Every structure is written in structure tokens, then in C-alpha cells.
Amino acid sequence: MRISRKRRRQWIGFGLGIFMTCIAYVVLSMPNNEDFLSKGPMNTGHEDLSCESCHTPAKGTVFQQVQANIMFTIGLRRTAADFGTENVDNQKCLDCHDRPNDRHPLHRFTEPRFVDARKNIGVTFCESCHQEHNGMRITQVDIGYCRNCHEDTELKNDPLEISHKELVEQAQWSTCLQCHDFHGNHLYEAAESLKDTIPITVVRAYFDGGPSPYADQKKHYPLSEAEWKKKKTAAKKAMGKKKK
Numbered sequence: 001m002r003i004s005r006k007r008r009r010q011w012i013g014f015g016l017g018i019f020m021t022c023i024a025y026v027v028l029s030m031p032n033n034e035d036f037l038s039k040g041p042m043n044t045g046h047e048d049l050s051c052e053s054c055h056t057p058a059k060g061t062v063f064q065q066v067q068a069n070i071m072f073t074i075g076l077r078r079t080a081a082d083f084g085t086e087n088v089d090n091q092k093c094l095d096c097h098d099r100p101n102d103r104h105p106l107h108r109f110t111e112p113r114f115v116d117a118r119k120n121i122g123v124t125f126c127e128s129c130h131q132e133h134n135g136m137r138i139t140q141v142d143i144g145y146c147r148n149c150h151e152d153t154e155l156k157n158d159p160l161e162i163s164h165k166e167l168v169e170q171a172q173w174s175t176c177l178q179c180h181d182f183h184g185n186h187l188y189e190a191a192e193s194l195k196d197t198i199p200i201t202v203v204r205a206y207f208d209g210g211p212s213p214y215a216d217q218k219k220h221y222p223l224s225e226a227e228w229k230k231k232k233t234a235a236k237k238a239m240g241k242k243k244k
Ligand code: HEC
Pocket: 034, 035, 036, 037, 038, 039, 046, 049, 050, 051, 052, 053, 054, 055, 086, 087, 088, 089, 127, 131, 132, 133
């Protein structure tokens, strides 16, 4: 029996198609396929977290995600679907880092009066100051970013030898972080004299991943990955009960 050349080419094409599909299937279904795409060293404190603690799988199968995004592209769906993993938004961070007494809770800054701060430093997103995969603690380079909101700061009985009003007038914006932390999560008291401030080089080293110059003790500690998993399972169980 002879096989025509055309037939043979068809069979080779068919076989190649199956082969590629198999490879794509295997790669996409591996739980850790993100490992092949690693982005850079984890930030301070995140060295031991698994990728999945932030990059949670997106809803639906890969096929459904592709389908949803095609529908979106041709205008039959209003929103694009996350592909592979969900976007790492503030809520992902707050799942572990929720601090009830954060002195700068980001949701407050959606108010109209913070429009410039949003434009200048994107103050409603953790990521604006803590970009991940950089091997550091804080990626915000402007140490004096307090200027975006504290130009009117004035204290009634100011304890400082050079008052806050004067510091602002002299645009001494880099001094703020030399006395105050941003979130107010360290257990310590701010200095009252400029000669007792934390040197700016030490603040920068802390941004880069060095020890905290404010205090070793914190008011709130983040959840570990194990605690976070437990919380998630408990939440799922509660949801399941409600449905019944
Ligand atoms: C602490 C949270 C966190 C962890 C843990 C984490 N990432 Fe990310 N990753 C992010 C954030 C934030 C981004 C920015 C893009 C986004 O929002 O999806 C990002 C982006 C990425 C991107 C670029 C794709 C994109 O959507 O822009 C890749 C690739 C990536 N991460 C891989 C990994 C791998 C591999 C691991 C495990 C070794 C990991 N990540 C662990 C937070 C994290």
C-alpha cells in the first residue's frame, strides 16, 4: 500500500498538533508553573512565602479564562478575566497585614481632597510603596512624600524645639520619617529634638531591608502562611454552611 505525499503531510501535521497540545497542557497544569517565570528576589520578610500566598489561582479553568477574554476582546463581556492567577491587590496584602489602627489606612485616601496625593504617589495602593520582587522592604524612593498631605500640619502644644509649623515652612520633609514611622505600628515614642532623630542613611537602609530603627516590638504582627491558610479554610467552611 502506498501513502500519498499529501496524506503523509497531513498525518505529520496532525501528530505535531497533538504533541504541542500535550506540552501546553502539562506546562499549564503544573501547580508551580510560575516558578519558571520568577520575577526577582522576594521582599523583606517574604522570603519563605510560597508564590500561591499572593498569586492565588484565578477563577475557572484555563479554557474558561481564554474564552472569557476572547468574549471581552470582541465586546461580548464587560470585564477581562484574570488569566492564570488573580491580580495581587491591596486585599491580598491585608489578608495577612490587616492592622486596625494603621494611622494611614489607604481607603481613607479615596476622598477628593487627596486627589493630588493619588496622582503623585498612588497612595491608595500598597504596591505604590512596596513593589514586590525587589528584595527590599520599601520601594518608594521619595522619603519626603509626606509633603503631599501635611503642608497644613501644625500642633497646638508642639513639643518640638523646632516646631512642626517651622519644619513645614522650611520644607524639611525628609525629617518626618526620621521621627515617625508611617503606619504607626512600632511600639515607641517619637523624639522631641532634632539632634535625636534617626539619621537619614539609617532610614534608607531600613527601606532597603535593614533592621527597623523605630523599635523591635510592633503592635501587630502579620499572619504567617500557615495562619493565613487556616483563616482561608475557615472562611470557606463558613461560606459552605451559609449556602445550606
Ligand atoms: C507577597 C506577595 C507575593 C508573593 C509571595 C509572590 N509575588 Fe509575584 N507578584 C506580586 C505582585 C504584587 C506583583 C505585581 C503584579 C500583580 O499585581 O499581579 C507580582 C508579579 C509577579 C509576576 C509578573 C506577572 C505580572 O502579573 O505582572 C511574576 C511572573 C511573579 N510575580 C512570579 C512570582 C513567583 C514565581 C513567586 C514565588 C517565588 C511570587 N511571584 C511570589 C506579589 C507576590
